[in-house]
Amino acid sequence: MSDMEVYRILGAAIAKRRAELGLTQADVAGRIDLTRASLANIETGRQKVLLHQIYKLANALEVRSITDLVPPSFQFIEDPEPVQFEGSDVNDRERAQLEHFVRTFGSS
Structure with a gap:
């Protein structure tokens, strides 16, 4: 798995959970103090995410743990x-x- 692949997987999980909750990108972005464009970039894996932002995302997306958003394992190439x-x-x-x-x- 490439370094950026983990961000693509994380972004896809964020987008999926956001859709399950019926939230817009603007809704979630407002809850975590990011712009809608930044959240769109995160969801497509084009923007790296800081650890504290992952915790904010987990809270905004009402998941029990950040591990519900990140890949179960990751091995650098x-x-x-x-x-x-x-x-x-x-x-x-x-x-x-x-x-x-x-x-x-x-x-x-």
Whole structure:
């Protein structure tokens, strides 16, 4: 699991619980002192969340524990092997972009 994957999973859990309660993003954002746009970014995994914000979210979303929102386990990816592009004439910048794309979307 990549570092950002945990934020995507957290965001999806927040959005799901918010929908179950029939709350808007503006409703929840107001309860936790964030803008609606910030909550939208959190729900899509584009914005990192501070620990105290997770506690506020758990309270606003009426879950018993923050563990109801976060993945049950998380293991950082350590030193992934480089992606090989055989027979390809890509420069270093293109290679980095392709590798990022493969690592981000290749396991979905």
